[in-house]
Amino acid sequence: MIIKPTIVSGTRDFGPVVVKKRNYIFQTIRAIFELYGFQPLETPAMENLSTLTGKYGEEGDQLMFRIMNNGDKLLKQVESAGSTKELISTITEKALRYDLTIPFARYVVMNHNDLPLPFKRYQMQPVWRADKPQRSRYREFYQCDADVVGSNSLLNEVELLLIYDTVFTKFGLKGYELRVNNRKILSGLAEVIGKSDLLTDITISIDKLDKIGIDGVRKELITRGLSDNDIAIIEQFLAINGTNEEKLEKLKVLLKDSPTGQKGIEELSFVLNSGYATFNTSPIVDVTLARGLNYYTGMIVEVKAPAEVSIGSIGGGGRYDDLTGLFGLKGISGVGISFGVDRIYDVLEALQLFPETAGQSTKVLFLNLGEDNARVAFQHVMALRNAGIAAELYHQNAKMDKQMKYADKRDIPFVAIIGESELQENSVSIKNLQTRTQEKIDAAAVVGFDFN
CATH class of the missing domain: 3.30.930.10 (Bira Bifunctional Protein; Domain 2)
Structure with missing residues (x-):
């Protein structure tokens, strides 16, 4: 029953x-x-x-x-x-x-x-x-x-x-x-x-x-x-x-x-x-x-x-x-x-007095775009966590649209993308999901990026 x-x-x-x-x-x-x-x-x-x-x-x-x-x-x-x-x-x-x-x-x-x-x-x-x-x-x-x-x-x-x-x-x-x-x-x-x-x-x-x-x-x-x-x-x-x-x-x-x-x-x-x-x-x-x-x-x-x-x-x-x-x-x-x-x-x-950040936890989601990309992404995730910034790597390689929808549903404000070009250039593309703007930065600058 x-x-x-x-x-x-x-x-x-x-x-x-x-x-x-x-x-x-x-x-x-x-x-x-x-x-x-x-x-x-x-x-x-x-x-x-x-x-x-x-x-x-x-x-x-x-x-x-x-x-x-x-x-x-x-x-x-x-x-x-x-x-x-x-x-x-x-x-x-x-x-x-x-x-x-x-x-x-x-x-x-x-x-x-x-x-x-x-x-x-x-x-x-x-x-x-x-x-x-x-x-x-x-x-x-x-x-x-x-x-x-x-x-x-x-x-x-x-x-x-x-x-x-x-x-x-x-x-x-x-x-x-x-x-x-x-x-x-x-x-x-x-x-x-x-x-x-x-x-x-x-x-x-x-x-x-x-x-x-x-x-x-x-x-x-x-x-x-x-x-x-x-x-x-x-x-x-x-x-x-x-x-x-x-x-x-x-x-x-x-x-x-x-x-x-x-x-x-x-x-x-x-x-x-x-x-x-x-x-x-x-x-x-x-x-x-x-x-x-x-x-x-x-x-x-x-x-x-x-x-x-x-x-x-x-x-x-x-x-x-x-x-x-x-x-x-x-x-x-x-x-x-x-x-x-x-x-x-x-x-x-x-009265809508909660700050926008009050319901947030993760600041940035790294997309999972394949095994080699995910390994590099995970190193960035750990570096951010060590710096006190909440970060995640999507749990599996899936269609980008599915991963982006997950970030939207979680109210995660940023996604980080490490595709083939980023791997070759040792860079990371970061997209702001509120403004829908995107910029590519040097991989060494990820920890210092303003995720607020």
């Missing part, structure tokens, strides 16, 4: 051209991370369920891919389970990582005695979420994170915003928005209405404003137990607009009775107006930005793609002063950002 091959919904295969373009994204981000002094780290694809649960809020817990136990242990657990609920809780002890931040916090706790603090790490690995697949929302996708732990300095926030600004400027991306807020400001809002115990409920509802609108947020807040007066103050908060300075002044007035809120305003003012940084794309204060993850405690940031691509967030992060405290290690603060590589790819593709 022939089985029709399929792929799991929400996952994708990547062909060579796509992988090259994705590598262009990874390499650009990695170079900026290292320019700012961040060091690489990798953690396992799976974590103990106890490490992950309760760190992302109720919705996050529901979206984890849990891994079923196996072997004799699983059979014994199935046999001894008294109910479906008990069965589920006992046969799954591990899960695929939901993000890179919680595994990083776990790593810091396990290795803190050996780490130089502050510890600046970057990480580029896939994560998994049992979400409903849709455009630019996948079940398996890559994140590129940069985090600093062991420092309370707000200069870290400034540098992380600069990393976003530098990377997206390198990509040639225009029209994106770098939006910032502070969780202490949201905590201050909860304090002002006397509902600090409902902070999580309030932030979860506010975080859905773009999706469900103000009427939807109002209905959610009612179901979460807030009064009409509470909701009126929250709506006043959400309506704050103007320049960054005007927004901060309005926040000072609205949150005048909240020390926590005032502290958040002070921190945000420093990040935006410290004088340390000049941005190509200035951050925008967005009081509606909540980021529903429970562990944020200070500045929060989200990068929104240009409106014309309708993709939404392509990055986000914030400060999480007590994240390692979840694992028993108090007093180590942290702040970090994440790039959504898969969405960034979609944005660059939609």
